[in-house]
Amino acid sequence: xxxxxxxxxxxxxxxxxxxxxxxxxxxxxxxxxxxxxxxxxxxxxxxxxxxxxxxxxxxxxxxxxxxxxxxxxxxxxxxxxxxxxxxxxxxxxxxxxxxxxxxxxxxxxxxxxxxxxxxxxxxxxxxxxxxxxxxxxxxxxxxxxxxxxxxxxxxxxxxxxxxxxxxxxxxxxxxxxxxxxxxxxxxxxxxxxxxxxxxxxxxxxxxxxxxxxxxxxxxxxxxxxxxxxxxxxxxxxxxxxxxxxxxxxxxxxxxxxxxxxxxxxxxxxxx
Numbered sequence: 286x287x288x289x290x291x292x293x294x295x296x297x298x299x300x301x302x303x304x305x306x307x308x309x310x311x312x313x314x315x316x317x318x319x320x321x322x323x324x325x326x327x328x329x330x331x332x333x334x335x336x337x338x339x340x341x342x343x344x345x346x347x348x349x350x351x352x353x354x355x356x357x358x359x360x361x362x363x364x365x366x367x368x369x370x371x372x373x374x375x376x377x378x379x380x381x382x383x384x385x386x387x388x389x390x391x392x393x394x395x396x397x398x399x400x401x402x403x404x405x406x407x408x409x410x411x412x413x414x415x416x417x418x419x420x421x422x423x424x425x426x427x428x429x430x431x432x433x434x435x436x437x438x439x440x441x442x443x444x445x446x447x448x449x450x451x452x453x454x455x456x457x458x459x460x461x462x463x464x465x466x467x468x469x470x471x472x473x474x475x476x477x478x479x480x481x482x483x484x485x486x487x488x489x490x491x492x493x494x495x496x497x498x499x500x501x502x503x504x505x506x507x508x509x510x511x512x513x514x515x516x517x518x519x520x521x522x523x524x525x526x527x528x529x530x531x532x533x534x535x536x537x538x539x540x541x542x543x544x545x546x547x548x549x550x551x552x553x554x555x556x
Contacts, residue, residue: 315385353384363384366388367418388417389425433453439454478496479494492530494529494551515539515553521533
């Protein structure tokens, strides 16, 4: 009879030695950034000797299935914004980790339409992201894309013009996205004013002309290159680069300032 009991006792000893005393989970926490995103948790069940128990049965559960679910293999699926506790149980021993879920629903870009005045000009953008529960979600990672990087590039909320044209700038956080449209249009000269508006100069003397150029938005173009000319150089010359008028002989002529297709004139009277 004793001989028959020895194998049973040995089996009981082994079984007792393999009784779960801890359930360790990896990773220690998980973050999910959109509805339907999944991540897996690995559970290691250990005995009193801190040795893993092979093929230990683990039962998984979520504290809130409306936020995140977990299947029989430990795969967690995001459902809605919030935090759920994911628990793994082996007999009466548990291990648990938090699962933080953020589900962006609406993303707004400001400004969503803007004009950049030529290559090198920039525009800072702001983004507002709202969750599926209507709460603001500050600090989320935003993915930026320009559909036409030959016209404009985007990085870290800043758009930089490259060349004239049209581009769309897209921002995305999770499944929420939005697009801004920009036009890059270099300033075009449309008007020139000349000072003084009329010149009277004696033969042999000089008079300095200055020109102010304005663009299609009526903004000054201080770097515009102006070329000058006289309609009758034998009466008065005008330095083509500086606009300096010199009286040659008595009479009237015209000094002309030119920038691209735009011109302006003043009368020069030589006395």
